[in-house]
Amino acid sequence: MASDSRNNKILLDLVQQPGNNLCADCAAPEPDWASYTLGVFVCLNCSGMHRNLFTVSKVKSIQLDYWEDSLVQFMKERGNSAARAIFEKCVPAFYYRPQHHDCIVLKEQWIRAKYERREFTGEKNDFLQNYTLDLFESTLWKKGRDNKQYLRRIFLLSQKDFTLRYFTKEDSKVAKAVISMKDLNAHFQPEKIGHAHGLQISYLEDERTRNLFVYHENGQVIVSFFNAIRATRLAYLLKKHPTLRHTDLIPQITTHCLMEGYMEKTGPTQREPFKKRWFTLCSVTRKLLYFKSPLDATDLGAVFIGSHEHGYSVSESSGRCTRSGRWRCGITLETPSRQFVFMCEQEQERRQWMEAFRKVILQPMTPEDYANEATLRRGK
Template sequence: MADRNRATLLELLNKPGNNVCADCKSPDPEWVSVNLGAFLCPECAGCHRNLGTHISRVRSIKLDNWEDDQVQAVAELGNEVVNQKYEQFLPAYYKRPTKDDPELLRSEFVKAKYSRQEFIYPDRQTAYCSGIKEGYLYKRGRDDKGFKKRRFCLTRKLNGHSLLYFIKEKDTAPKCEIDLDSVNVVFAKDKIGVNPNGLQITYFVNGQTRSLFVYADDPKEIVDWYYAIRAAKFEWRRIAHPQQDETELAEGLTTDFTLEGWLQKMGPRKTDGFKKRWFTLDNRKLMYSEDPLSPFPKGEVYIGHSDGGYGVTMGARDVRSSMVYVFTLNTPERDFILSADTREDMDQWINAFKEIQTTEPTSQDLRLLRMLNNNS
């Protein structure tokens, strides 16, 4: 009976929607929530276990034995039926977690979907859906490097939204007011060592990129801020482009960094030595800093199309160095000679640059180029 039931479950994987995880859409799910009838990847199955068996009872297709009534219950449901119920009011700006996203985002999505049932009852989305929000986050100081509790406000203006933060509780004037149009938000668990619930908020000010590092004690609170910023940006896009499809409006509300890590960088003269720098590739913008938590980068470089004089090659011409994994990033202004610690790291950076340099720049990319040129 066990083999027969397992064979039936494997056949059910061929039904539309069941060949990917119900939550993150990763292919070839190997786990099932018996009572929900959802096929799941191992990572999402782990999140389901944390919900408790009163919400989701998870079993392995291959490792566990299945009773007839359990298989029948799953056969009557499946991912399409499950998502029609639990995602019927999933907002367009809400980012479905993928296999590459941090565990925090995946875990909170699963809780929102099944435990809090936010996408069945839209009135449960008030913590992030309105385009306005107020609360407290711990922010890293630009100079003293410590994290201090600060009041943050997301406000709606006539020409868009702004993110504000205040130094003291009773302050009426904000320390900083940030136009949300230039804001990007990424999770920064591995950078903010004091707390895993961290965000890096980047924006353009006075011709360069500023990074704010914040965290919250409650994982739901930091995820709510992430989605509140996405919701506010989406709202303004919908006002500005009322005829555009919601899926298109939601593209690029926030973008994860393409690649980050330590590299050695040679100075502009070939007699200069190498210095260790933290590099962040944010789509077409390459930033390098002395530290992953630097508030401002030491330099920013636009990565354009190969037709415009941009390229990347292994090695470095006329440069003698003991560095092994050296490569050169070519731009019209100068060549950046870089070195990675391993061949794997070097290949990752070279491939990332090549992919960008063979992609046609968008209007937003060209706007970034103008902004960076105005600062140079």
């Protein structure tokens, strides 16, 4: 028992060291599990995924399980930093490294790619070479534009002309759509789409935001497609900004929305009835988009949100408007050209939206932001 206690104490000391104090796979703080075959400290969620790699990884709790002296010695010799030097030696700049808040399929495929398929050790180049090919093809299930039915579609990424095309049939000669990498974004939305592998692709079409919702039953296929999009996007950005470094461009490859959810919205005169709309706020584009429902193919409108120095502000409103609906937690968004009034269902939602709006307003404007603002104003 004394040996058990001593070994657990050694592990608790090890997990507090820099490098070990974050999960080796998702960077969650205070990992309390470890793979004693790989020598990495991981969080509870990632330990569950390691259990699925039973031929590669075996895990124990660093506090509750019995640890033999030899296993503790291996953990001392290895640790997260040394393991990362082995299993993440050749991770491409475009490849998405999941964080603890990301969806399961991203984290699971990252873990499998590192330890099971050993894609980044430098031993095998077959996996990574696929991302640098001129053409990358995937067959996915895509939601119809005007209905809820998902149909098989062939998607083709090109690093020659920086486009994403999709076809309705394998022998189709003409693409249903040709999408430029210029304004394309992709991020996983499993809850919204209703599938664990659901991916949302957004782009501009005639100055309106167009959404595609796709999935594949195989997690490796959909995550590979996502990273192929990122590879093509990075190639486009490098050509567009040849003087910028990879580190400057990586945050621009694909982005998460800052906030999403329902609010009620009134019209420009504020005498119109409030209507329930689905809103999406992106801090990178500084756009607040609104849709009739979460899975709409095209937005109903967009609001550019500039900085405080340029006349943009947000504040609470009373919510006592006679034409408002059931919701009473009001928000007023001031822009140089118009005042917008929104209603949230709950006070907590209002606080979250207010915080999100303020985060965007406090960001300094970039030259590209000024161009986007001018484009939106011309379209109105």
